[in-house]
Amino acid sequence: MAPDPRHPHPRPVLPGDWTADVLVVGGGHAGVEAALAAARIGCSVALVTFRLDLVGEMSCNPAIGGLGKGQIVREIDALGGAMGRLADATGIQFRMLNTAKGAAVRAPRCQSDRHLYREAATRTVAAVPAIRMIEAAVTGLVIAEGAAGGGGRGRGPSVRGVRLADGTELRAGAVILTTGTFLRAVMHTGESQVSGGRIGEASADGMSLDVARLGLALGRLKTGTPPRLAAESIAWDGLEEQRGDEHPVPFSFATDPAAFPALAQIACHVTYTNERTHAIIRANIHRAPMYAGRIEGVGPRYCPSVEDKVVRFADKDRHQVFLEPEGLTTNVVYVNGVSTSLPAEVQEEFLRTVAGLERAEFLRHGYAVEYDFVEPSQLADTFAVRRVPGLFLAGQINGTSGYEEAAGQGLIAGANAALWVKDEAPFVLARHEAYIGVMVDDLIVSNPSEPYRMFSSRAEYRLLLRQDNADRRLTRRAAAVGLASQAALERVEAKEQAIAQAKVALDKLRIEGKTGSEFLRRPGVALADLESRVPELASLALSPEVREGVEIDVKYAGYVKRQEESIERLRSQEATELPDDLDYAALSGLGTEAREKLTRLRPRTLGAAARIDGVRPPDVALLAVHVARHLRTKTAARKPSMRTQA
């Protein structure tokens, strides 16, 4: 079978002693989804991670979802992944964010019980017979030099497995690295610097060296986590209470609403920093590793440390502090909003100036972690490393931040590693199909200068990419490659049918001289209003999710049509492949920045080229002309040989 041109490499010839089709390094959020996805597609999988008791660990905030991220979780669920079901089973507070705004930006979020989440993730992976879980430290990659063959593109080194700390070699058809914040990781608290990717876990320096040895460009980023406090030491009375939704909506399309939520629900509380807090932070700012120059990595701009907030927003006299219980049976409280790497004694001093925290007992101090990431522009849209056959990367190793982003990437990498091993066509999501598609495209056409996280504003087609329709967008495609189950497919078909039936009924209705659909489009009119007036509609007994689907389809029909037309216009640009061997340096007329970035990033299509920052419309026009000429030359060159054959 000819190699699929969209896979960057031909299929490997598996060695006789291979242990798994797909080997995943790391049992975090990316690793869990990668292993599960590869197994769903029919591969045998080895999941190797430092500690099996920390599979699915939430390194930072015990929360899933949020703006932009909640949509990713719904997409993961529609693609057969686990994150939505895990969140539903372990959530202790659920909220739909942005309900006052349009349907396009609504997003689910939950607080999870950290321990239960980890246990549920471990059980989910362990229950899959095709996955073998191995507790070990991976110290390097097993590389075969120049063995891959494949028309020149796979001539370099290819990955055949991994090496463990005890010297054992595990062989596999494909290896997915999902090592998170662990590459050459250093944890900082004030002047103290300790090697390690997360409290209690080592740094993976060998892996970092091996990745660099393969010639991959690495960058350095940082992230941080706030202190954890003892619940009984907090004066809760008088603090603002924040409750979850009265009628919570599950993440997973498979969760039975009647059995949801599964756990008792808790309240969070809000308090505020004040001028005294800020004065202490300012007086000690020179002791923060970032400000003292001990950290070179860039941190997340949208999730800044409290010292960053005090410096960057000097005019603000207070910042919110959310007190979030980490579970139902623990006294650990996560102090959201005050991520910090100031010295331990300074953390205690400034936090005790905050109302309610005057006698706070610290169970753990905040810290920052600095780590290597692999520049994601070296990846294909399958998350395969373009120059190293058999190697895939997913999660924080690609310069992202967040559980949801990691899980979404893990699913795509796991699916594609499996499809590559099985010699089947890749599974790629486009920007107009999914937030996950937006993330993949954003990552591979540029390199993050700070940890990349999802926002709804990153998606130009966000009216199409809603949380409510993730199943309608993705489940059929997922089922076609084995990612989603038959039951999921039947569920979405039934939902589509019910929505279609309701829309036909609406169109037949006449209310005040208008069709039911026209009437529903009026501002302030809800489908429930019509149901109470029209017995035919009420008799359809629509479920809440079908009702939501109908309402959004009808109310937003005009906008959706315009977005679909815009996608159609861009389709030809998106479908125009740029030749692999295109010599941008030799193309006269390209802007200097465009030439430099195109040479470095090597976009796959004209559409991807157009999205690179610094590539201007005239550069794209020039590329389009060049590609057309290139194609004509190629076709002309092929003609004589066809005649010869004849």
Ligand SMILES: Cc1cc2nc3c(=O)[nH]c(=O)nc-3n(C[C@H](O)[C@H](O)[C@H](O)COP(=O)(O)OP(=O)(O)OC[C@H]3O[C@@H](n4cnc5c(N)ncnc54)[C@H](O)[C@@H]3O)c2cc1C
């Ligand atoms: C201190 C800290 C603060 C954070 N703060 C935030 C935040 O504020 N906001 C936010 O969105 N995200 C934050 N994160 C990031 C969030 O935890 C990650 O984005 C997410 O967990 C990434 O998932 P992942 O699967 O890529 O990696 P991880 O969840 O980190 O999982 C990596 C896994 O790989 C394993 N591993 C690594 N190297 C090896 C090896 N050589 N051999 C075997 N196993 C290995 C580890 O044990 C771990 O199980 C923070 C992370 C940390 C550590």
